[in-house]
Each structure stands twice: as C-alpha cells, then as structure tokens.
Amino acid sequence: MTKDEILYYLKTHHEVDMYGIFELADRVRKRYCGDGVHLRGIIEFSNCCVRNCLYCGLRRGNGRARRYRMTVDEVYQVAECAVDAGVKTIVLQSGEDPYYSVSELCRMVERVKELDVAVTLSLGEKSYRDYRSLKEAGADRYLLKFETSDKRLYALLKPDSSYVNRFRCLEYLSELGYQVGSGNMVGLPNQSSESIADDILLFGMLELDMVGIGPFIPHPDTPLGGFNGGSSGLTVKVIALTRILTRNAHIPATTALATVDPEGRRKALCCGANVVMPNVTPFSYAADYEIYPDKLTEDTIDGAKKLVSSVGRYVAKGYGHSLKMGGNVNIPTH
Ligand code: SF4
Numbered sequence: 001m002t003k004d005e006i007l008y009y010l011k012t013h014h015e016v017d018m019y020g021i022f023e024l025a026d027r028v029r030k031r032y033c034g035d036g037v038h039l040r041g042i043i044e045f046s047n048c049c050v051r052n053c054l055y056c057g058l059r060r061g062n063g064r065a066r067r068y069r070m071t072v073d074e075v076y077q078v079a080e081c082a083v084d085a086g087v088k089t090i091v092l093q094s095g096e097d098p099y100y101s102v103s104e105l106c107r108m109v110e111r112v113k114e115l116d117v118a119v120t121l122s123l124g125e126k127s128y129r130d131y132r133s134l135k136e137a138g139a140d141r142y143l144l145k146f147e148t149s150d151k152r153l154y155a156l157l158k159p160d161s162s163y164v165n166r167f168r169c170l171e172y173l174s175e176l177g178y179q180v181g182s183g184n185m186v187g188l189p190n191q192s193s194e195s196i197a198d199d200i201l202l203f204g205m206l207e208l209d210m211v212g213i214g215p216f217i218p219h220p221d222t223p224l225g226g227f228n229g230g231s232s233g234l235t236v237k238v239i240a241l242t243r244i245l246t247r248n249a250h251i252p253a254t255t256a257l258a259t260v261d262p263e264g265r266r267k268a269l270c271c272g273a274n275v276v277m278p279n280v281t282p283f284s285y286a287a288d289y290e291i292y293p294d295k296l297t298e299d300t301i302d303g304a305k306k307l308v309s310s311v312g313r314y315v316a317k318g319y320g321h322s323l324k325m326g327g328n329v330n331i332p333t334h
Contacts, residue, residue, distance in 0.1 A: 001241070001244060001245055003194075003197050003198070003201060006197040006200055006201070006241055006245075007193055007194065007197045009021050009237060009241060010193045010196055010197060010234070010237060010238070010241070011193055018237070021237070021240050021241065021244070022236075022240050022270070022271045024240075024244055025239070025240035025241070025243040025244050025271045025272035026270055026271060026272065028243050028244050028247055028272070029243050029251075029272045029273070029274055032247045032248040032323065033248055033250075033274040033323060034274075034316075035312075035313045035314060036274070036313070036314060036315070036316030036317070036318075037269065037274055037275065037276055037308045037313050037314070037315060037316060038088070038089065038250065038274065038275045038276075038315075038316045038320030039086065039087050039088070039089070039275075039276055039277075039278060039301065039304050039305070039308075039315055039316075040087065040089040040090075040091050040120065040252070040275060040276075040277045040278075040320070041079070041082035041083075041085075041087035041089070041090050041091065041277075041278055041279075041280040041301065042091040042093055042277050042278070042279045042280060042281065043070075043075055043078050043079060043082075043090060043091065043092055043093065043280055043281050044093050044094065044279070044281040044285065044286065044289040045069070045070040045074075045075050045092060045093070045094050045108075045281075046068070046069045046070065046094035046095060046097045046099070046100065047065065047067055047068055047094070047095055047285075047288055047289045047290075048067050048068075048069060048094075048095050048097040048099060049094075049095025049096050049097060049124075050095075050096050050097070050098060051095070051096050051124070051158070051160055051161060052159065052160050053157060053158045053161070054156070054157050054158070054159070054222060054223045054224050055157055055185070055188070055216060055218070055219065055222060055224045055292075056219070056222060056291050056292075057219040057221055057222060057290040057291050057292060057293065058095045058289070058290070058291055059222060062221045062222065064221045065221070065288065065290065066288045067288070068285050068288055069097070069099060069100075070285065072104065072107055072108045072111055074282075075092065075108055075111070075112065076108075076111045076112060076114075078280055078281070078282060079111075079112045079115055079117070079280075080115060081280070082280040082301065083115045083116075083117055085301040085302070086301060086305070086315065087117070087278075087280070087301060088117055088118060088316075088317075088318065088319045088320060089117055089118040089119070089120055089141075089319060089320055090112050090115070090117050090118075090119055090120070091119075091120040091121075091122060091143070091277065092108060092109070092112065092119065092120070092121050092122070092123070093121075093122040093123070093143075094122075094123055094124075095124070096123070096124035096125065097123075102126075102130045102133050102134070103133075105121075105123070105134060105137075106133055106134060106136075106137035107137075109121070109134060109137040109138050109139050110137050110138055113137075113138040117319070118140045118141065118319040118320065118321065119138060119139050119140055119141070120139070120140065120141035120142065120143060120179075120181070121134060121139050121141070121142050121143070122142070122143040122144070124144070125144070125161070125165060125166065125169045126169070128172045128176075131169075131172050131173055131176055131178070132176055135176045135177065135178060139178065140178070140179060140319075140321070141178055141179040141180070141181060141209070141210065141322075142173045142178045142179075142180060142181065143181040143182070143183075143210065143212065144166070144169055144170055144173065144180075144181070144182055145181075145182050145183040145184065145185075145212055146163075146166055146167065146170070146182050146183070146184065146199075146202070147183075147184055147185050147188075148184055148185065148188060148191060148195060148199065149184070149195065149198040149199045149202045150191065150192075150195040150198065151163050153188065153190060153191060153195065154166075156190070157188065170182060170206065179209040179210065179321060179322040180206075180208055180209055180210070181208060181209060181210030181211065181212060181250070182203070182206060182208050182210075182211065182212070183203075183210075183211050183212030183213055183214070184196075184199040184213060184238075185214060185215065185216040185230065186213060186214070186215050186216065186230040186231075186234055186235045186238050187215050187216045187228070187229055187230015187231060187234060187235070188216045188230070189216075189224060189227040189228075191216075196234075196238060199238075200238065200241050200242050200245055201245070203242050203245065203246055203249070204245045204246055207324065208246065208249050209249060209250060209322035209323075209324055210249060210250040210251070210252075210275075210322075211242055211246060211249045211250075211251050212251075212252055212254060213235060213238050213239050213242060213251070213254065214230075214235065214254040214255075214256030214257055215229055215230030215231065215232065215234075215235045215256055215257060215260050216229050216230040217229045217230070217256060217259060217260060217292035217293065218292070218293075219290065219291070219292050219293050220293060229260060230260070231260070232257060232260050232261030232263075232264045232267070235257055235260075235264070235268075236257075236264070236267050236268055236271050239251060239253075239268050239271055239272050239273055240271040240272045242272065243271070243272025243273075244272070248323035248324060249323075249324075250274060250275050250320065250322070250323070251268075251272055251273045251274060251275060252268075252273060252275035252276065252277050253265035253266075253268035253269050253273040253275070253276055253307075254268070254277070255277065255279060255299060256292065258299075259292065265307060266307065266310065266311055269307070269308070269311045269313065270311055275320070276304045276307060276308060278299045278300060278301050278303065278304040279299040280301065
C-alpha cells in the first residue's frame with residue numbers, strides 16, 4: 001500500500017470503503033496466520049520507572065502512583081498458574097527499573113523457562129550486553145514500542161529518551177536473534193494522520209515479528225491528563241491497515257483497546273488481530289500498573305478463551321513463535 005492509500009483509509013468515514021478494508025484485513029489474517037489465536041499471559045512485575053514519559057502513569061514524576069516490585073519467586077508462581085490455565089507464552093513486563101540487576105532478570109527468565117513456555121520481555125531500553133545476557137538466559141522475544149515515528153512528537157512525549165537509541169535497541173534485538181515486536185499509540189495529542197500513516201509504513205519496513213497498536217488514553221496524573229484520547233474506530237483501522245501491509249506479523253487485540261471500547265478486542269480480532277494478551281498479574285498489583293487509567297484488571301485467561309470462541313476462532317496450541325523467516329530491523333532515516 002502507498003502512503004496516499006493508507007491516508008485515504010485513515011481519513012475516510014465511507015462505510016463501503018471501511019467494510020472493504022476490514023474484510024480484506026480479515027482475509028489476509030486468515031491466509032497468513034490462520035484461525036488460531038495465541039494467548040500471551042502478561043506479568044507486570046514492577047511498576048517503578050526511571051523515565052518520565054508525558055503520557056504514562058508509571059512516570060517517575062507521578063508521586064501518586066503506589067509502587068510495587070515482585071520477587072522472582074512470585075513471578076514464577078504466577079507464571080505457573082498461567083501455564084496451568086493453558087498459556088504458552090509468558091510476557092515479563094516492567095517499567096525501566098534498575099532495581100533488578102541483569103543477573104536477577106536472567107534468573108527470572110531461567111525460572112519461567114522451566115515451565116516450557118516462550119518468554120517475551122518488555123523491559124525498555126538496555127545495552128547490547130544486557131540484551132545478549134537475557135537472550136542467553138532463554139528469552140525468545142522482546143517488545144519495544146517506538147510509540148510514534150514522528151521524531152518531533154517523540155521528543156515531546158519522551159523528553160528523557162532518544163529516538164535514535166530506541167531504534168538502535170530494536171536493531172540490537174534483531175541482531176541477537178530475538179523475535180522483535182514494536183508498536184505505536186493512536187490518537188496522541190498533535191499526532192497527524194500523516195504521522196500514523198508513517199507508523200504503519202515503518203511497521204512494514206522494520207519487518208517486525210509482532211506489532212502492538214493501542215489507543216492513547218490520557219492518565220489524569222500526567223501532563224497529558226487533559227487531552228482527548230484516541231478512538232476505538234481509528235485504532236481498529238490502524239490494526240486492519242497494518243495487517244494488510246505486514247501480512248504475517250503477530251498483532252494483538254490490546255487491553256488498551258478494550259479499555260476504550262468493551263467490544264474493542266472483538267472488533268480487532270475480526271479486522272486483523274491474531275493474539276490476545278490476558279493480564280495475569282495478581283489483582284493486588286495489577287491495579288497499580290497504571291500506564292493509563294481504568295485498565296481492565298480482571299482480565300482472565302478463561303475470559304480470553306471465551307472471547308476467542310465468540311468470534312468463531314480457536315486458541316492456538318503451540319508457542320506462537322514468529323511467522324517470519326527472519327529479517328533485520330532497518331533504522332529509519334527520516
Ligand atoms: S512509557 Fe515506559 S519508559 Fe516511559 S514512563 Fe512509562 S513505563 Fe517508563
């Protein structure tokens with residue numbers, strides 16, 4: 001698809017056009033990914049973060065956040081329950097929290113790998129050496145969303161982060177043999193349709209194994225608390241266009257989408273998504289992992305299974321590894 005075509009579909013409200021795009025995205029998903037939906041259980045093991053992203057409730061400047069950290073043993077126990085319930089991938093996610101040494105994180109990965117699951121990490125930016133240690137410990141995949149391809153917007157939203165380093169990290173991960181995921185937010189303040197079209201093109205250019213797309217949801221305890229959030233309708237369009245462009249990337253129906261629209265995940269599954277990521281963090285902690293407000297905390301594996309069967313699909317049995325045959329992350333030059 002060209003940028004002009006993507007822009008046309010992002011902007012149109014014409015029902016026939018939209019139906020055509022959603023239907024095509026569903027056909028592409030069926031052809032390249034099949035009808036199986038992969039369940040990934042997310043454990044948010046620490047909500048402490050040294051960074052200060054303007055949109056995020058975990059930002060270090062948010063003095064109202066109740067902080068927590070889980071031990072390796074706690075993480076293992078939660079992972080074991082999720083695996084017993086049928087999950088074949090555990091996603092270990094946290095803010096950028098230097099409290100955990102790399103050796104401790106490696107120990108966490110090694111323990112969880114004892115459960116015969118794929119392990120995805122989502123721990124933010126790290127050095128090449130740290131990523132290598134975590135890979136050697138057994139991590140299979142890494143999620144690092146670039147959030148927006150617009151350099152100027154990125155600098156505003158993430159004032160203590162570097163756009164170039166973000167993409168360098170994605171390149172390191174690819175070099176080290178991780179299955180690499182990235183993604184964006186839809187409906188950010190000052191985000192143009194052109195910028196969203198660039199995000200979609202970049203997903204294709206990076207040859208990502210996984211693409212996470214969610215609406216921006218303003219958190220009241222952040223500097224962006226007074227802005228409007230992204231809509232479910234636009235987010236689903238971005239998912240559909242991304243499916244058509246990337247063909248076989250794993251694309252989740254995100255929790256953020258379910259937060260803005262109770263039917264959001266069902267819509268996403270019917271327009272290109274092939275993954276659901278139930279949050280298996282213990283309820284006592286999950287309520288405090290508040291990147292955005294009103295997040296679903298009672299997100300169960302059984303609920304995810306019901307969601308999958310409600311759209312006439314089935315829960316995939318395997319680990320749900322990448323459907324790509326490899327490929328490198330290319331650093332954007334614009
Ligand atoms: S988006 Fe990530 S890096 Fe930024 S403040 Fe939130 S948890 Fe930290």
